[in-house]
Amino acid sequence: MTTRAFTLLYHDVVPEGRWESSGFQGADADVYKLDCADFRQHLAAIGQCLRHPPTTGPALLASPSMDHPVLITFDDGGVSAALYIADMLEERAWKGHFFVTGCRIGTSGFLDPPQIRDLHKRGHIIGSHSYSHPLRMAHCSSEQLHDEWQRSTLVLSEILGEAVQVASVPGGDYSRQVAVAASRAGIKLLFNSEPVTRSHIVEDCVVLGRITVQRGHRPERSAAIAAGRRRLQIREYLFWNAKKVAKQLLGGIWLRARVMLLERRAKKDVRPGADPGSGIER
Ligand SMILES: [Zn+2]
Numbered sequence: 001m002t003t004r005a006f007t008l009l010y011h012d013v014v015p016e017g018r019w020e021s022s023g024f025q026g027a028d029a030d031v032y033k034l035d036c037a038d039f040r041q042h043l044a045a046i047g048q049c050l051r052h053p054p055t056t057g058p059a060l061l062a063s064p065s066m067d068h069p070v071l072i073t074f075d076d077g078g079v080s081a082a083l084y085i086a087d088m089l090e091e092r093a094w095k096g097h098f099f100v101t102g103c104r105i106g107t108s109g110f111l112d113p114p115q116i117r118d119l120h121k122r123g124h125i126i127g128s129h130s131y132s133h134p135l136r137m138a139h140c141s142s143e144q145l146h147d148e149w150q151r152s153t154l155v156l157s158e159i160l161g162e163a164v165q166v167a168s169v170p171g172g173d174y175s176r177q178v179a180v181a182a183s184r185a186g187i188k189l190l191f192n193s194e195p196v197t198r199s200h201i202v203e204d205c206v207v208l209g210r211i212t213v214q215r216g217h218r219p220e221r222s223a224a225i226a227a228g229r230r231r232l233q234i235r236e237y238l239f240w241n242a243k244k245v246a247k248q249l250l251g252g253i254w255l256r257a258r259v260m261l262l263e264r265r266a267k268k269d270v271r272p273g274a275d276p277g278s279g280i281e282r
Pocket of ligand 1: 169
């Protein structure tokens, strides 16, 4: 059975200017990090348009016909989940989804096992974000894909003492094979970064899209995503597809161009309130 859901994709949330304090390092990662004050405004804007609190993946799997489900997700497993994000969500009694990169657990800037257990105990959803965060997940072999999902779910299951059945695809690089491998590793719900609201099913796994939020995106944009505004969805969908074609045509050139662009943008810094457009995923 397919379902519709409105899912936001955030990454780290840190005090202003301290982009290096959580998650992956570098200009391409920093683009996705919001400062705490901005994120608080995003939550307030989302809260104003919700009919009911955001839900969770497991709740959605149990009730696929749920009325207008909104989900809030965070990729990479940066330590900011435990330091700032969970507290801010809990001020509103909301739950988040934290997708953890297996090989980074306990390393500098990333969640450690006690923090992961604590988030889980507080009712947040812990999921896999692959083991090594491949830059181009959809280009991995079947064996590599199996290994990425298997190792990451095993590590997290050992930390949590229960099976991990939710995951998100790193780098926005999705293919059916990525979902097949996830399903065979026991993942029941897989989030990618395609800006669609209708789910599809691959083997035993429900696949849901998300819309990415970057630093500089206005709170009203996140509210419009949560509200399911059609115009915004169409715009995001068209932009995503144009980018996908460009990536396919340019391959490695795209990746090099992306790093150069982001390094230049990092030097200029992003103006508060500016909307740099959605784009280059982590
Ligand atoms: Zn990621």
